[in-house]
Amino acid sequence: MMLEGLFNPNAIAVIGASADPRKVGHAVLNNLLRFKFKGALYPVNPSRGEILGLKVYANVSDIVQPVDLAIIVIPAKFVPSSLRECAAAGIRSAIVISAGFKEAGAGGTLLEEELKQISREQHIRILGPNCLGLINTANDMNATFAADMLPKGTIGFFSQSGAMGIAIMDWAIGNDVGFSKFISLGNKADLSEIDLIEYFMNDPDTSLILGYIEDVVDGKRFIEVAQKVTKVKPIILLKSGGTEAGARAASSHTGALAGSDVAFDAAFKQTGVIRAEGVQDLFDTALAFSEGKIPAGKGLLVITNAGGPGIIAADTAERLGIKLPHMTKANIDTVISKLPPNASVFNPIDVIGDATSERYAVVLEQAAKDPNVDGILVILTPQAMTEMEKTAVAVITTAKSTEKPVITSFMGAKRVRTGIDLLKAASIPNFSYPELAVKAFKRLADQRAWTEVAGEEAVACWHNVDAAADTIASILKKGVTQVGEDDAMQILTYYGFQFPKRALARTSSEAVQIASQIGFPVVMKISSPDILHKTDVGGVRMNVKTPNKAEDAFLEITSNARRIMPDAFIKGVMIFEMLKGGKEVILGVTYDRTFGHMIMFGLGGIYVEVLKDVAFRIVPVTRQNAVAMVNEIKTIGLLRGARGEPPADIDAIAGSIVNLSCLVTDFPEIQELDVNPLRVMEQGAMALDARIIFKK
Numbered sequence: 001m002m003l004e005g006l007f008n009p010n011a012i013a014v015i016g017a018s019a020d021p022r023k024v025g026h027a028v029l030n031n032l033l034r035f036k037f038k039g040a041l042y043p044v045n046p047s048r049g050e051i052l053g054l055k056v057y058a059n060v061s062d063i064v065q066p067v068d069l070a071i072i073v074i075p076a077k078f079v080p081s082s083l084r085e086c087a088a089a090g091i092r093s094a095i096v097i098s099a100g101f102k103e104a105g106a107g108g109t110l111l112e113e114e115l116k117q118i119s120r121e122q123h124i125r126i127l128g129p130n131c132l133g134l135i136n137t138a139n140d141m142n143a144t145f146a147a148d149m150l151p152k153g154t155i156g157f158f159s160q161s162g163a164m165g166i167a168i169m170d171w172a173i174g175n176d177v178g179f180s181k182f183i184s185l186g187n188k189a190d191l192s193e194i195d196l197i198e199y200f201m202n203d204p205d206t207s208l209i210l211g212y213i214e215d216v217v218d219g220k221r222f223i224e225v226a227q228k229v230t231k232v233k234p235i236i237l238l239k240s241g242g243t244e245a246g247a248r249a250a251s252s253h254t255g256a257l258a259g260s261d262v263a264f265d266a267a268f269k270q271t272g273v274i275r276a277e278g279v280q281d282l283f284d285t286a287l288a289f290s291e292g293k294i295p296a297g298k299g300l301l302v303i304t305n306a307g308g309p310g311i312i313a314a315d316t317a318e319r320l321g322i323k324l325p326h327m328t329k330a331n332i333d334t335v336i337s338k339l340p341p342n343a344s345v346f347n348p349i350d351v352i353g354d355a356t357s358e359r360y361a362v363v364l365e366q367a368a369k370d371p372n373v374d375g376i377l378v379i380l381t382p383q384a385m386t387e388m389e390k391t392a393v394a395v396i397t398t399a400k401s402t403e404k405p406v407i408t409s410f411m412g413a414k415r416v417r418t419g420i421d422l423l424k425a426a427s428i429p430n431f432s433y434p435e436l437a438v439k440a441f442k443r444l445a446d447q448r449a450w451t452e453v454a455g456e457e458a459v460a461c462w463h464n465v466d467a468a469a470d471t472i473a474s475i476l477k478k479g480v481t482q483v484g485e486d487d488a489m490q491i492l493t494y495y496g497f498q499f500p501k502r503a504l505a506r507t508s509s510e511a512v513q514i515a516s517q518i519g520f521p522v523v524m525k526i527s528s529p530d531i532l533h534k535t536d537v538g539g540v541r542m543n544v545k546t547p548n549k550a551e552d553a554f555l556e557i558t559s560n561a562r563r564i565m566p567d568a569f570i571k572g573v574m575i576f577e578m579l580k581g582g583k584e585v586i587l588g589v590t591y592d593r594t595f596g597h598m599i600m601f602g603l604g605g606i607y608v609e610v611l612k613d614v615a616f617r618i619v620p621v622t623r624q625n626a627v628a629m630v631n632e633i634k635t636i637g638l639l640r641g642a643r644g645e646p647p648a649d650i651d652a653i654a655g656s657i658v659n660l661s662c663l664v665t666d667f668p669e670i671q672e673l674d675v676n677p678l679r680v681m682e683q684g685a686m687a688l689d690a691r692i693i694f695k696k
């Protein structure tokens, strides 16, 4: 298996091992020893002698036995030559803990480039540089300079930040959450989050993948790998860092709306990666998944000994779309016969403040076997009659007997401590507050839903690539990088978009003639390659009803444009058939430097940049993705038809989104694109305005 040498080496050389307990080179060797790594250890240091009772070698080449892994803890400038020596000695994996690379400025960046080159040319895989090392709990290998060892378990973890890694480790120890592997990625000169996600997919010791990242090295590969892995094992990622501000040209509406982080949001959604909203959320979500149970559906049964917390749980469930089903009649009857008459037996089930563990047990037993219940949340507040440990034991007994996730919220700190300790030891996730517990359950239910989504269909669309290629070639030949109206409409027409009837009038008398041909009322718009926002220069007249008005509008529009933009080249005025009814949406494309082209969808009109109620997906966008993104916006109700209005044709929007995805896949030279607005009718849709910006 790939990366075997890194995680399961038979022998390790610690290059830069030190006798000085204050040095990292000492701590690493010491950790391997004190946590009892099951393999051979060779300290390497020109000083020779002995460190921690082990013979020291002056050079890796002096070690006669085969070595699988080198851990390098020497000053940055010596690392490249050391790596070459390792490669020459047949070592195929290295952890470079040393700092002083990319993070340290120009000189460091050069050194790091050298590391990449050595990795490629000498076929040696490198973790780091500038990292904390790694831990594999299966073979008791602690190849870090951290103070502790992780408890054994099934979470595979990687972190781009060493400090976050340390925090996670401490949390894991404090909460009895077990890990299979822990990897500090450092600068990711060679091995990245993608390699580790891929490795974890086939690692039998890992059932849950957890990570902290600040960027992704290769967006397309990330999507390809993550999409495959999430179907088998959940991936929970905390992503921070939005350093791309300004990296994206924002001359289109779509570009302006694509904040630095939307691409990651989109990529995570499309690949089923669970995005943690912060450190606390990362911990909570990891905790929920650490029980190792995924619910069969969204039905959560809440048992509580207090009304308030039960209501909080129910409110949260409602907000998150989690169902609180009733148990079957037979099970409810059983519960009624065993609980006091003032208990509430629906959901939340209130066993009342004076509840003993026995009352919890009664409900738990029925809930575990009830077909309507997919998961159980046990809420407990410490009241006078509450039996802390006995209730915890009742929960544990039920949890052991069922495949359904059982989570708890024993609320408080001091008096619930003993109960929580029992729950922790039995790997039952406990949350300080009911809302956190419900949110965690929602994450579990989402994972189930994701694994049940049918495999993504191929992206198929109607298009005339050859005709579009001709049009684009002739535009680019002229050195033009932005096109509106005719050229943009022409290209989009080859990808299934429809536009209203239209023609260009160069004089006011032509305007009258064309308008009469199209039929009144018409819409008239200034036609100039230099004018991007036609309304802003008084260049659009709606609802022009008569030949006289068409003549006036022509003169008005052209003189407005000449006054406001005296240098603009004015071709004339475009006359359009005027459309009535329907809803306006915006479709767009922008380019993200990590993930490539993205499609945007939102409700159109002049408020789009204020409301920012838009959804993004990375290209290629399948029909499934397209439907999901349309349904994602908050104002979807308006498209479904509010207060007796006819619904808009959501299928037509989804089809247009897929067509745009095809367009930019066929023509990567497109940098940004706006269709604003697309007028969506009860049946079908018409684009009214379009702009395409090509890469320079």
Ligand SMILES: Nc1ncnc2c1ncn2[C@@H]1O[C@H](COP(=O)(O)OP(=O)(O)O)[C@@H](O)[C@H]1O
Pocket: 500, 523, 525, 532, 533, 534, 535, 536, 540, 542, 576, 577, 578, 579, 580, 584, 605, 676, 677, 688, 689
């Ligand atoms: N053919 C048409 N029928 C009906 N309304 C139209 C038509 N063309 C444009 N509009 C309306 O006028 C608005 C502005 O026109 P548009 O071509 O988008 O100009 P701008 O350059 O200002 O974006 C559109 O958002 C739409 O609401």
Ligand SMILES: [Mg+2]
Pocket: 676, 677, 689, 690
């Ligand atoms: Mg427009």
